[in-house]
Amino acid sequence: MSYVNPTSLVSTEWLSQNISSPDIRIVDASWYMPGENRDPKAEFEAAHIPGAVFFDIDDIADTDSSLPHMIPAPEKFSSKLRKLGLGDGNRIIVYDGSGIRSAARAWWMIRLFGHDDVSILDGGLPKWQAEGRAIDDLPTKPIERHFTSRINNLLVKEKDQVLANIDSQKAQVLDARSKGRFEGTEAEPREGLRGGRIPGSYNLPFNDLLTSEGTLKSADELKAAYEASGIDLKKPVITSCGSGITACVLAFGLHMLGHRDVAVFDGSWTEWALDETLPVQKGAE
Known part of the structure; x- marks a missing residue:
């Protein structure tokens, strides 16, 4: 089978050929876990794809929230x-x-x-650099452009909706964390968080959707990975992870397969685990 939404993923070769097109805008959205000790903005300033601007996930967020990088107001x-x-x-x-x-x-x-004309560069900066393609350290000076915000609430879920779903089971919750974190046998990287998972959820570590080169696997391989996790691809899915980052990788893979009913739990495990009133499931069952 082929990707259902192939234009949502572009190759390094395609971007290299189209980089000067007047409608193309390139965005570096690098973000790293605290334990990785990497500064994405400093790395961007030192080396980025020519013309790229930096999308700061921790700044383009609800900075008044105690939770990390929650979505901001429109x-x-x-x-x-x-x-x-x-x-x-x-x-x-x-x-x-x-x-x-x-x-x-x-x-x-x-x-x-509300802006659907957005794609991901397959393999990202590592693949681009490995192929010897152009890199820049010059600051990009963007010209302001009108952005019409129209929030699509079907693409996001909040804590209360995920809690209600435990009883209704209208959607399947799919967790992108490692198996150890999902089962509660491996410590969470954020201090003070309970281990385990949302009761009744399924597990598919986001890396399982990627090749060893960091590119997205084929449509057939994606389909097999989701089905192996226990997910029914004909039913609604809510994706979750540690703080709402890699849950979006699972959502992207489902989008590439043409799944139309996928939402991301924005607060993900950080929000869930911090609330002691919420149920937690542990172990392999």
């Missing part, structure tokens, strides 16, 4: 993107420094706020 999102020169009529290409990880979060957010 007004804030449109203001931030406008200043990055991203807006109506643009085809936005997102990449990150891992291959495909945080780029999927930016892809999801841009679609969440």
Whole structure:
């Protein structure tokens, strides 16, 4: 089988050939776990794809929330993107420094706020650099462009909705964390978080959707991975992870297979585990 939404993923070769197109805007959305000790903004300033702007996931967020990088109000999102020169009529290409990880979060957010013409660069900056393609350290000076924010609430779920779903089972919850974190046998990277998972959820570590080169697996391989996790691809899915980043990789893979009923639990495990009133399931069962 082929990808159902093939234009949502672009190759390094395609971007190299189309990088000067007037409607193309390139976005670096790199983000790293605290334990990785990497500064994505500093790395962007030192080396980025020519013409790229930096999408700061921790800044284009609800910075008043105690939770990490929760989605902002539509007004804030449109203001931030406008200043990055991203807006109506643009085809936005997102990449990150891992291959495909945080780029999927930016892809999801841009679609969440109503701009569907957004794609992910397959393999990201590592593949681009490995192929010897052009890299820049010059600051990009974007020209402001109007961005119309129209939030699509079907693409996001909040804590109370996920709690209600435990009883209703209208949607399947799919967790992108490692098996150890999902089962509660491996410590969470954020201090003070309970281990385990949302009761009744399924597990598909996001890396299982990627090749060893950090590119997205084929449609057949994606389908097999979701089905092996226990997910019924004909039913609604809510994706979750540690803090809403890699949940978007699972959402992206489902989008590539043409799944139309996929939402991301924005607060994910961080929000769930911090609330001691919420149920937690542990172990392999």
